[in-house]
Amino acid sequence: MITRRDFFATVGGGIVVFLIPDGCDAQESGGGRRRGFNQRLPEQISAWMHIAEDGTVTVYTGKVEVGQNSRTSLSMAVAEELRAPLSSIHMVMGDTTLTPFDMGTFGSRTTPTMWPQLRKVAATAREALMDLAAKQWKADRTALKVESGKVLWNSHSASFGELTKGQKLAMNVSSSAPLTPATEWRVAGKPTLKVSAHEIVTGRHKYPYDIQRPGMLYGKVLYPPAFGAKLASFDASAAKAIHGVTVVHEGDFVAIAAPEPDAADRALAALKAEWTPAPPQPSSSSDMASYYENNAEGGLSPKAAQSYNIAYIAHVPLEPRAAVAEWSGDKVTVWTGSQRPFGVRSELASHFSIPETSVHVMMPDTGAAYGGKHTGDAALEAARIAKVAGRPVRRGWTRQEEMTWAYFRPGGVIKASATVSADGIIQTWSFDNYNSGPSGLNSPYHVPQGNEHFHRSKAALREGSYRGLAATANHFARESYMDELAHSVSMDPLEFRLKNTTDERLRNVIQAAADRFGWKDHKKTAGHGFGIAAGFEKGGYIATCAEVRVERPGGAVKVLRVVESFECGAIVNPLQLENQIEGAIMMGLGGALFEQIEFANGKILNDRLARYRVPRFTDMPAIEVVLLDRKDIPSAGAGETPIVGIAPAVANAIFDVTGVRLRSLPLAPKGVNVS
Amino acid sequence: MELEVNGTRRRINVDAGRSLLSVLRDDLNLTGTKYGCGEGQCAACTVLLDGVPTRSCLARVGSVGKKRVMTIEGLAHDGHLHHVQQAFIDEDALQCGYCTGGMILGAVALLRENPKPTDAEIVQSMNGHICRCGTYPRIIRAIHAAARKGGRA
Numbered sequence: 040m041i042t043r044r045d046f047f048a049t050v051g052g053g054i055v056v057f058l059i060p061d062g063c064d065a066q067e068s069g070g071g072r073r074r075g076f077n078q079r080l081p082e083q084i085s086a087w088m089h090i091a092e093d094g095t096v097t098v099y100t101g102k103v104e105v106g107q108n109s110r111t112s113l114s115m116a117v118a119e120e121l122r123a124p125l126s127s128i129h130m131v132m133g134d135t136t137l138t139p140f141d142m143g144t145f146g147s148r149t150t151p152t153m154w155p156q157l158r159k160v161a162a163t164a165r166e167a168l169m170d171l172a173a174k175q176w177k178a179d180r181t182a183l184k185v186e187s188g189k190v191l192w193n194s195h196s197a198s199f200g201e202l203t204k205g206q207k208l209a210m211n212v213s214s215s216a217p218l219t220p221a222t223e224w225r226v227a228g229k230p231t232l233k234v235s236a237h238e239i240v241t242g243r244h245k246y247p248y249d250i251q252r253p254g255m256l257y258g259k260v261l262y263p264p265a266f267g268a269k270l271a272s273f274d275a276s277a278a279k280a281i282h283g284v285t286v287v288h289e290g291d292f293v294a295i296a297a298p299e300p301d302a303a304d305r306a307l308a309a310l311k312a313e314w315t316p317a318p319p320q321p322s323s324s325s326d327m328a329s330y331y332e333n334n335a336e337g338g339l340s341p342k343a344a345q346s347y348n349i350a351y352i353a354h355v356p357l358e359p360r361a362a363v364a365e366w367s368g369d370k371v372t373v374w375t376g377s378q379r380p381f382g383v384r385s386e387l388a389s390h391f392s393i394p395e396t397s398v399h400v401m402m403p404d405t406g407a408a409y410g411g412k413h414t415g416d417a418a419l420e421a422a423r424i425a426k427v428a429g430r431p432v433r434r435g436w437t438r439q440e441e442m443t444w445a446y447f448r449p450g451g452v453i454k455a456s457a458t459v460s461a462d463g464i465i466q467t468w469s470f471d472n473y474n475s476g477p478s479g480l481n482s483p484y485h486v487p488q489g490n491e492h493f494h495r496s497k498a499a500l501r502e503g504s505y506r507g508l509a510a511t512a513n514h515f516a517r518e519s520y521m522d523e524l525a526h527s528v529s530m531d532p533l534e535f536r537l538k539n540t541t542d543e544r545l546r547n548v549i550q551a552a553a554d555r556f557g558w559k560d561h562k563k564t565a566g567h568g569f570g571i572a573a574g575f576e577k578g579g580y581i582a583t584c585a586e587v588r589v590e591r592p593g594g595a596v597k598v599l600r601v602v603e604s605f606e607c608g609a610i611v612n613p614l615q616l617e618n619q620i621e622g623a624i625m626m627g628l629g630g631a632l633f634e635q636i637e638f639a640n641g642k643i644l645n646d647r648l649a650r651y652r653v654p655r656f657t658d659m660p661a662i663e664v665v666l667l668d669r670k671d672i673p674s675a676g677a678g679e680t681p682i683v684g685i686a687p688a689v690a691n692a693i694f695d696v697t698g699v700r701l702r703s704l705p706l707a708p709k710g711v712n713v714s
Numbered sequence: 715m716e717l718e719v720n721g722t723r724r725r726i727n728v729d730a731g732r733s734l735l736s737v738l739r740d741d742l743n744l745t746g747t748k749y750g751c752g753e754g755q756c757a758a759c760t761v762l763l764d765g766v767p768t769r770s771c772l773a774r775v776g777s778v779g780k781k782r783v784m785t786i787e788g789l790a791h792d793g794h795l796h797h798v799q800q801a802f803i804d805e806d807a808l809q810c811g812y813c814t815g816g817m818i819l820g821a822v823a824l825l826r827e828n829p830k831p832t833d834a835e836i837v838q839s840m841n842g843h844i845c846r847c848g849t850y851p852r853i854i855r856a857i858h859a860a861a862r863k864g865g866r867a
Contacts, residue, residue, distance in 0.1 A: 106810025106847050232806055239811035240799040240818060242746020242786030249745035257740075300736050301729060357750045357758055357812040357846045406748070406812030407847055438751040614806050618849065622809055625848025648755035648844070656837040659850045 053200060054090045054208045056164045058139075058156050087139065088117065088160045090168075092200035094188055096121065096128045098157060101141025102149050103133035103378060104235070104404040105412070107678040108615045109149045111234045115612060116154050119219060119226040120161035122185040123199070125234065133380040133402030135395075143379035145410060145504060147577040147676025150611060154674060155218075162216035164199075171202045221609035221670035228668075230614035235404060246406050247376035248361040252431035255363065256285070257303040258424040260434070261293040261310050262444060265641030266500075267317025277309040285428040286310075294420065296428040316641075322499045323639035324351065331452045331473040334497035343454030345523065347516035348703035349475045350635035351447040351500055355653050358406020359441035364421035365431035370397040375418040376405030383415035387422055409626070410504035411445055442646040446503030447636055451475025451496070453516035457486075463530045463538050470517065474498070476509025479683060482517060483575040484539040500638060506623070507679040510576040511630065511686060515704055518572035518687030522694065532571050532691065533558050542575075544606055544669075548582040549573045551665045552604040556584035566591065567599070568696025572687035578675025579607040580667075583624075583684030585660075587692040594697075594710035596632060598658070598689055604665035605681055608672035616677050620664045623681035629654045631686035633708040652708075717778060719744065720788025730776025734768075735759045737775045738785060746786035746815045750844070757843040760816035761785050767823040786815030789822065798822050801860040802853070809847035817843050821857045830861050 088098045098117055104110040110130050118125045131137050133144075141153075165185055172190040173180040175197075184191045189198050221228065238244040263270070273293060275286040284306040287294040293310065297303035322330045328348050362375035371391070377383045380400040388395040405412065421434035436444070451474035458467045468486035477493035493509075505511075525535035533553050540546060553559070553571065561569050566588050573582040586600040601624050610616055633652050637644040645651040686704055694700050697713050717724050719742060728737055738744040738761070747770055750758035754769040761770045762784040789796045798821050801807070808814045817840070824831060824839045831839065836854050845853065 106812075108809065232803060233808065235811070236803040236806075236808060237795075239808060239814050240786075240795065240802050241790055242744075242815045244811065245745065246748075246812060248749060249739070251740075251743065251745075300740055301732050355846055357756060357810070357844065358748070359750075405810065407810035409846075435749065438753070618806050618809060618852065621851055622848035625850060626846065647753060648751045649753055653844060653846060654848065654850075655844060656841045656850050656854075659837070659854075662851055 050089055052092050052205045052207050053203050054164055054167060054210070056088045056160045056210055056212060058087065058160050058212045088164060090164060090199050090203070092203060092205065094127055094198050094200045096123060097131060098128060098160070099131045099138040100153055100157065101133060101138045101381060102153050103144045103380065103402045105144065105378060105408040106406070107149070107619065108233055108612070109144070110404065111231060112150065112611050112615060113153060113157055114234055115227050115231055116157040117161040119224055120158045121165050123188040125226065125231070127188055135380050135384045135398070135400040140381055143382055143413065145378055145413065147679045150674050150676040151578060154611065158218050159212050159216065162218055163210065163213045166213065166216045167208065167210060168199055168202050172197060175202065227611055228609065228613070231612045232614065245403055246358055247363070247374055247403050248358055248406070248435050250363040250374040250403065250433065252363055252365055255431040255433055256296040256298055256424075256428055257300045258421055258432040258434040259295040259303045259307040260420050261295075261307060261312060262440070263314050265316060266320070267641055268314040269317070271313040271315045273310060273312040275310055277311065278306040281306045281309065287424050287427045289423065292423065294424045296424050296430070296432050320499070320639070320641045324635065324637045327450055327499065328452050330499060331450070331496040335473050335494045336496065337494060343469070343471065344456040345454070345520055346702065347453040347455070347519060349449075349451045349453070349512040349515070350704055351450045351638075352505070352630050352634045353442050353447055353636055353651060354409045354411030354445070354505060355442070355648075355651070356405075356407035356409060356411055359436040359438060360412065360417040360445065361433070361435040362418040362421040363431060363433045364418065364425040366422075366425055366429075369393055370399070371422050371425070372399045372401070373418045373422060374401045374403060375415065375421075376408070376412055377402055377415060377418065378408050378410070378412045382413065383418045386415040386419055390419055391422070391426070409506040410508070413504050414446070416444065438648060439646045442651060443643045446501040448505035449475045449498065449502040449509070451509070451512055453512060455516055455520040457520070457524055459524050459528050461528060463525070463528050463535050465524070465539050472509065472513060475512040478508035479510030479513040479574065479576045483542060483545050483573070484521070484536070485541060486539075500636065506626070507576070507682045510574070510680065510683045511627065512704070514572065514574045514576075514683040515686040515690065518574065518684075519690050519700075519702065522570070522687070522691040523700065536571070536573055544580045545573060545575060547667055548580040548604040548606050551667060552582035552584050552602050555604070555663060555665050556602040558584060566696060568692040568694070570688045570691030570693070570695055572684045572691060574683050576680045576683060579605060579677055579680035581605050581680055581684045583688040585685065585688035585692045587689055587696065589693060589696050589711050589713060591713055594707065594713040596689070596693060596707045596711060598628060598632075598660040600661045600663075601685065601688070602663045602665065603681060603684060604667060605677065606667035606669060607675040607677045607680070609670045609674045610666060610668045611674050613666055616666060617664045619677050620681040621662050623679070624662055624685050625654050625659065627682040627685035628658055628689070630704060631689050631706055633705045635705050635708065715776070717775070717783060718780070719783045720785060728775060730774060732775045733771055734761065734773040734775045734778060734783070735770040738770060738783075744785045744787055748812055748815060750812070755844070756813070757820060758813050758816045760819045760843070762819055762823060765823060765826060767820050784819070786819060789818065796822065797863045798825065798856070798860040801856040801863070805852050805856040805859055807849050807852035807856040809849055813843060813845045817845065817853055821853070821860065824857065825861055829864060831857065
C-alpha cells in the first residue's frame with residue numbers, strides 16, 4: 040500500500056498545485072510557493088493536480104463518478120482554466136490514499152464546490168506556467184497567451200512540460216489567479232461527450248463488481264429470514280464439507296468464502312440455521328399513514344386540510360453493492376462502489392480497530408447510486424470474510440440482497456393547509472412533513488413564513504438518502520396542493536402559481552415550460568389531461584408540464600409528453616445537463632406512478648425486478664428539455680432537482696382528465712379508479 | 715468443454731450447470747457482461763449466441779454447445795468501434811454505463827433483423843432492457859443513428 044508521501048516521492052517532475060480550502064491557514068501547511076517535494080505534505084487540502092513533463096495533467100479529487108458524469112464536468116473545469124485539451128486531463132477520483140479527503144458525493148455539491156475549486160487549481164497552474172515562460176523568454180508577461188496546452192509569445196511556443204525543465208514545482212492555490220468568466224468560456228458551457236464513454240461501450244471499464252484479484256474467493260453472507268431475527272443455532276458441517284469453503288462465524292455474522300461462485304452458493308444453501316424471530320413488526324406497507332403520525336416526535340399537529348402519503352421505494356442501481364477486500368498484514372485494501380469512500384474507510388477502521396492509514400478504499404466508477412450507496416455494507420462484509428479466509432474476497436450483492444438489506448427512500452405523510460383570497464393570493468400556509476424528510480420543505484412561493492415543519496417519526500424500514508431526498512415528496516405534496524388551491528378559486532393552475540411568486544427565476548422556468556408545452560393553447564382531448572408543477576431545490580429552479588392519457592375502462596395511466604425547464608446558473612455541460620434531466624424524469628416516473636416497496640412481518644415482499652417494476656422503454660413519454668442558461672449566476676448541481684417535478688405534474692394531469700385527486704405516491708400502481 | 719467466445723475457442727473446465735454469465739465473468743474474465751438481477755429481467759447480461767440476444771444469467775453454459783458467443787468485448791474489430799457503439803457515444807446514450815454493453819448487443823441484434831426500425835419497433839424490441847439512469851430517449855436516438863449509418867452488421 041502506498042501512502043501519500045510515497046506517492047509524492049514517486050511522482051515525476053512538473054508542477055503540483057495544492058488547494059487549501061478557505062478558512063485553513065496556508066502557513067500551517069507550508070504555505071505559499073515552495074520548491075521540491077521534501078517538505079511535509081499539507082494535510083488540509085481539498086484537491087491537487089500534477090502536470091507532468093509530457094504534458095499529462097492528473098487531477099486528484101475525492102469526488103466520485105456514479106453516472107452523473109462528474110468525471111467529464113470536472114475535466115472540463117481544468118481544461119477551461121488551464122487552456123489544455125480535454126483529452127490531456129486525467130481524473131483520479133475517490134481513492135482514499137491518492138485523493139484528498141472528501142465527505143462524499145451527494146447533495147449535488149460537486150458542481151457548486153469541487154468544480155470552482157478545480158478551476159482555481161488549474162488557473163493557478165496556468166499563471167505559474169506563464170510566470171515561468173516570461174522569465175525564460177524575458178518576455179512581457181502580459182503579452183503571453185496560453186492555448187491548447189502551450190504557452191505562446193511571438194514566435195515562442197512551449198508545452199507545459201518543457202517549461203518546467205525537469206524541476207519539481209509545488210505551490211498552493213493562489214487566490215489572485217483570475218478565473219475565466221462564464222461569458223468567455225471556451226470549453227465549459229459547450230456540449231461535451233462523456234470522457235469515459237469509449238471504455239464503457241467496449242466493455243473494458245471495470246466496475247466494482249468486476250474487480251478480480253489473484254486468488255480471490257467469492258463471499259456470501261447468511262442473512263436472517265426477517266429483519267431483526269437473531270441467530271439461535273447453526274450447523275456449518277455440510278457447508279464446510281464442500282471443497283475450499285471457509286465459514287466465518289462472528290456473533291450473528293455468518294458468511295462463506297469459496298473459490299468458485301457456484302460453490303459459494305452451494306455452501307450458503309448448505310448452512311443450517313435456526314433463528315429467533317424478532318418481535319412482530321409494528322407495520323406493513325399497507326398500514327403506513329397512521330403509523331408515521333402515531334409515532335411522530337412531539338405528537339400530532341392540528342388537523343390539516345389535506346394529507347399526502349409517500350411510500351418506501353428502492354434505488355435499484357443496476358449494479359448492486361459490491362466490494363473486493365484484500366488484506367496484507369494488518370492493512371486492508373478495498374475496491375467498492377460508494378458515494379463516500381472516506382466514510383467506508385472510517386467504517387472499516389472502526390470495525391477492525393485499525394488506524395485509517397491502514398485502510399485504502401478505492402472507488403471504481405460505479406453502476407449508479409442515486410443516493411443509495413452511502414454506506415460500506417458490502418465493503419465491511421468483504422473485509423470481514425477476507426480477514427478470516429486469508430485471501431482476497433469479492434462480495435457482490437444479489438439483486439434480492441440489494442432490495443432487502445440496503446436502505447430505502449423514507450416513506451412519510453405530509454399535511455398541508457392554506458387559505459386563499461378570492462383573487463387567488465395565498466393568505467395562510469402550513470405544511471408538515473412526518474418522517475420523509477426536510478429537503479424542499481419550504482415553499483418557493485410567497486407564503487406566510489414559520490409554519491413549515493419536519494417531524495421525525497419512527498422508521499418502519501432502514502432509511503437513507505435518495506436522489507433529491509425528500510424534495511420529491513415535499514414537491515409532490517406542495518404542488519398537488521397548489522393545484523387544489525387553484526381549483527378552489529377557479530383559477531388556471533399556471534396563473535395561480537405565477538400570481539403567488541415574484542421570484543424572477545421561478546417565474547422564468549414556469550413560463551419557459553408552459554410556453555414550450557403550449558399550456559395556454561392546449562385543447563381538451565378526450566382522455567387526455569394536462570398538469571404543471573414547479574419548484575426550487577439545491578440551487579436549481581424547475582418547472583414540469585405533463586400530458587397523460589387515462590384509459591377507460593381500466594384507468595391505466597400513460598404519460599405521453601413531458602416538458603421540463605431547468606435553471607441552475609451558468610450551464611457547465613448542456614449535453615450532460617439534458618441527459619441528467621431526461622434521466623431524472625424517467626426515474627421519477629417510477630416513483631410517481633408505480634414503484635413501492637411492499638413489506639410485512641419484517642420481510643420485503645417484492646425484492647426482485649420481476650415484482651418491483653422500474654420504468655422501461657414502454658413507459659417513456661416524449662421528453663422535451665428547456666435549459667435556461669444564467670451566465671451571471673454560479674453553477675449549481677443538477678443531478679437531483681430535475682426529479683422533483685414529475686410526480687406532481689402527473690398527479691395534476693390525472694386530476695385534469697379524471698377529476699380524481701390522487702394524494703399518495705405511487706399514484707396509480709394499478710391504474711386510476713375511473714369506474 | 716469448449717466454448718467459442720468472440721471468435722476464439724476457449725477450453726474450460728466447469729460444471730455444465732453454471733450460468734453462462736458466471737463462466738464468462740469469473741472464468742474467462744470477460745466482465746463487460748454484467749450481473750443485474752439474475753432472473754432475466756434487466757438484460758444487462760445480454761450476449762449474442764449465434765447472433766441471437768440471450769440472457770446469460772439464465773443460460774446454462776452446458777446448453778451453449780457449438781453456438782458462437784459474442785460479448786461486448788468482441789464487438790469492436792481491430793480497434794474500430796461497431797457503428798452501434800459509436801452511436802451510443804455520439805448520442806451520449808449512457809450515464810453510469812452498467813446497462814450499456816447489454817443494450818448495445820440488443821441493438822445490434824435488432825438492426826440485423828430490422829435495419830430501419832421505427833420508434834415503436836425499437837421500444838418493443840428493447841423493452842426487456844432496463845436503464846435505471848433513464849437514458850431511453852437517447853438510446854432510441856442512437857439506434858436510429860446507427861441504422862442511418864448501416865454498414866457492417
